[in-house]
Amino acid sequence: MAEPNLDVGQLSENQQIALQTYTSVTNQELPAAIPVLQRSQWNVQVGRVVQKQPSIISYSYSNPRIQIAIAKFFDGDAPDLVEEARAALAAPPQRSTRQETLLNELNTIPRSSSSSQRDAAPRIVPQPDNRNVYKPPFIFSILFTPFNIIYRLFVGSLGLFVHLFPFLPRVLTRLSPRNPSRGPRRNTTGRRPLNPRDTAARFIREFEEEYGSHSLQMFENGYAQAYDLAKKELKYLLVVILSPEHDDTAPFVRETLLSTEVVDFINDPQNNIILWAGSVQDSEAYQVSSALNCTKLPFAALIVHTPQDSSTSMSTIARVAGVLPPSAFVAKLQTAITQQSGDLNRIRATRAAQQASRNLRQEQNSAYERSLAQDRERMRQRREAEAAKLQAEREANLKIEASKRLAHQRDQWKRWRSKQVASEPEADIKEVTRISVRMPSGERVIRRFPPDAGIEELYAFVECHDLLQDEESVLEASQPQDYKHVYSFNLVSPVPRIVYDLGSGGTLGDRIGRSANLIVEPIQDDEDEE
Numbered sequence: 001m002a003e004p005n006l007d008v009g010q011l012s013e014n015q016q017i018a019l020q021t022y023t024s025v026t027n028q029e030l031p032a033a034i035p036v037l038q039r040s041q042w043n044v045q046v047g048r049v050v051q052k053q054p055s056i057i058s059y060s061y062s063n064p065r066i067q068i069a070i071a072k073f074f075d076g077d078a079p080d081l082v083e084e085a086r087a088a089l090a091a092p093p094q095r096s097t098r099q100e101t102l103l104n105e106l107n108t109i110p111r112s113s114s115s116s117q118r119d120a121a122p123r124i125v126p127q128p129d130n131r132n133v134y135k136p137p138f139i140f141s142i143l144f145t146p147f148n149i150i151y152r153l154f155v156g157s158l159g160l161f162v163h164l165f166p167f168l169p170r171v172l173t174r175l176s177p178r179n180p181s182r183g184p185r186r187n188t189t190g191r192r193p194l195n196p197r198d199t200a201a202r203f204i205r206e207f208e209e210e211y212g213s214h215s216l217q218m219f220e221n222g223y224a225q226a227y228d229l230a231k232k233e234l235k236y237l238l239v240v241i242l243s244p245e246h247d248d249t250a251p252f253v254r255e256t257l258l259s260t261e262v263v264d265f266i267n268d269p270q271n272n273i274i275l276w277a278g279s280v281q282d283s284e285a286y287q288v289s290s291a292l293n294c295t296k297l298p299f300a301a302l303i304v305h306t307p308q309d310s311s312t313s314m315s316t317i318a319r320v321a322g323v324l325p326p327s328a329f330v331a332k333l334q335t336a337i338t339q340q341s342g343d344l345n346r347i348r349a350t351r352a353a354q355q356a357s358r359n360l361r362q363e364q365n366s367a368y369e370r371s372l373a374q375d376r377e378r379m380r381q382r383r384e385a386e387a388a389k390l391q392a393e394r395e396a397n398l399k400i401e402a403s404k405r406l407a408h409q410r411d412q413w414k415r416w417r418s419k420q421v422a423s424e425p426e427a428d429i430k431e432v433t434r435i436s437v438r439m440p441s442g443e444r445v446i447r448r449f450p451p452d453a454g455i456e457e458l459y460a461f462v463e464c465h466d467l468l469q470d471e472e473s474v475l476e477a478s479q480p481q482d483y484k485h486v487y488s489f490n491l492v493s494p495v496p497r498i499v500y501d502l503g504s505g506g507t508l509g510d511r512i513g514r515s516a517n518l519i520v521e522p523i524q525d526d527e528d529e530e
Contacts, residue, residue, distance in 0.1 A: 014042070015042050018042045019033060019034065020335055022037055024328075024332055024335055119292075119316045120309075120315055121237075121292065121301070123227050124223050124224060124227075124284065124291050125222075125224045126287060191282065195222075196221060196225065197220065197221050199284055200218070200220050200276075200278070203278055203285075204277075206279075211253055214258050215267065216257070216258070216266060216267070216275060217266070217267055219274050219276045222284060223284055223285075223288050226274050226276040227314065229274060230303065230304065230305070230314075234272070234304075234305055234344050234347055234348055235274050235304075236272055236274065236304045237302070238275050238303075239276050239292065239301045240257065240276070240277040240298070240299070241277075241278060241279075241280060241285055242280070242297065242298050243280045243281070243297045243298070244279060246298065248298060248323050249298050251323055252298040252322075252323045253298075255325075255326070256323060256324060256325070256326050259326040261327065261330055262326050265333070265334070292319075294321070295321050296321035296322050298322070298323070301320075302316065302333055304340055305347070307343050307344075307346075307347050317336040318333055410483075410485070412480045413483060413485050415475060416479050416480070417463070417464055417485075418464035418467040418468055419476070424447055424449075425448050431450075431451055433448065433449045433450070433451050433453075433508045433509055433512055433516075434448050434515040435448075435458065435512065435515065436515075436517045437462055437491070437519070437520065438520065439520055440489075440520050440522065445465065447461065451508060452507050452509060453508050454505070454507055455500060457508070458491065459491065459502055462491070463487060487502060488523050489521060489523055490523060491519075492519055494519060499521075
């Protein structure tokens with residue numbers, strides 16, 4: 001037999017966990033709890049204690065020594081360890097039974113053999129109330145109005161009869177057979193069913209009206225949304241189920257839930273707790289209490305992701321039923337959080353590494369996309385520059401070809417036009433127009449023209465003067481097709497300055513008269529001036 005003053009540090013990890021679990025349930029001192037656990041071979045499942053209360057589930061254990069120890073523990077007597085050991089060795093193993101009263105209305109959920117304190121926490125989505133009121137057409141309403149009046153009179157008289165004899169409905173209810181498992185739970189509280197968000201807002205408002213303002217940060221949405229958030233962010237979901245009609249609700253809320261120690265513990269960001277609370281008068285909270293195996297009100301359960309079970313499992317790791325002091329309430333939650341923190345930290349580290357890998361991959365993809373976009377932009381600019389260069393070269397070649405073709409046509413036209421210039425009149429003819437023209441080279445040319453010759457004849461003479469000086473060597477040429485000759489000069493009389501432009505037309509006799517001194521003034525284009 002081990003000594004009572006055994007050092008806790010000498011115990012193994014499983015023994016320390018068993019000791020913490022046993023002391024959290026029995027609130028027994030360590031020197032007294034260690035011998036009991038040694039006698040029970042450190043089997044906490046055998047030594048589990050459930051206090052018997054009215055209208056809750058009670059357990060009868062297969063080991064008689066535990067029954068004796070529990071009875072003496074709650075009666076205030078010290079347990080007789082020798083008698084417990086003898087009874088344990090003599091008694092054959094029996095099946096543990098579970099008794100359930102009519103007030104529980106609970107569903108049986110099998111417990112995992114690997115962990116007696118961790119049950120699967122299902123995700124509850126409240127079903128909407130689909131009971132729609134049928135409204136008949138207006139014609140049928142008129143036709144059935146007499147029957148409706150008769151029905152209302154009958155119901156009113158029946159209500160008066162029930163008011164006079166109030167015991168009859170209770171007697172009829174007891175005599176009539178009923179199956180509570182059939183059909184959905186009826187709403188007997190008179191509360192209007194709302195969606196989860198509005199239900200949570202209504203509960204928080206009623207909670208503040210009943211218990212005053214507080215600093216608890218309650219989740220303002222449905223249980224399913226809080227469940228998903230805790231699962232996604234690896235946080236602890238603290239579910240609190242209350243009943244306004246229960247006698248322990250007010251003491252639990254005022255002395256435990258709203259105590260400074262509990263409020264600070266729940267609001268501490270390091271604990272990562274999401275608080276969701278509800279009333280069993282609402283359908284959602286009632287379904288959650290049934291799914292979480294609520295055995296007594298007020299009830300609190302701590303739910304968290306348990307990766308040791310599966311990659312998507314959510315389990316209940318701590319339960320608090322009834323009223324507990326704030327220190328015991330916090331200690332029980334802290335113990336469960338401490339036991340589960342190692343697995344959660346490992347999952348958080350894994351997710352952080354995966355997120356860092358995703359971020360690095362996204363940054364690499366973004367950098368690659370930016371580099372690819374820059375390369376595409378450079379290629380586009382290079383292609384545009386090459387296309388612009390080719391276009392410029394093509395336009396330059398076209399201009400050169402056009403200028404060459406224009407020069408060839410101009411030369412052909414000059415050769416053709418030089419053959420068309422009329423010869424100078426004879427010296428004995430008096431009716432002539434004598435014109436002295438100063439060429440751009442500075443040479444002055446004097447020639448006589450018939451008075452009826454057009455002004456264009458004078459321009460053609462000046463244009464073809466170089467060819468007319470050696471007329472015999474000029475080859476014959478035909479008039480070029482699709483060519484219109486444009487003279488690049490004007491004939492101007494300096495004093496007074498008169499421009500004899502070609503566009504005004506007329507004959508030499510009419511515009512110039514018998515004689516004139518003219519100079520050749522080149523026409524400067526806008527491009528040449530620039």
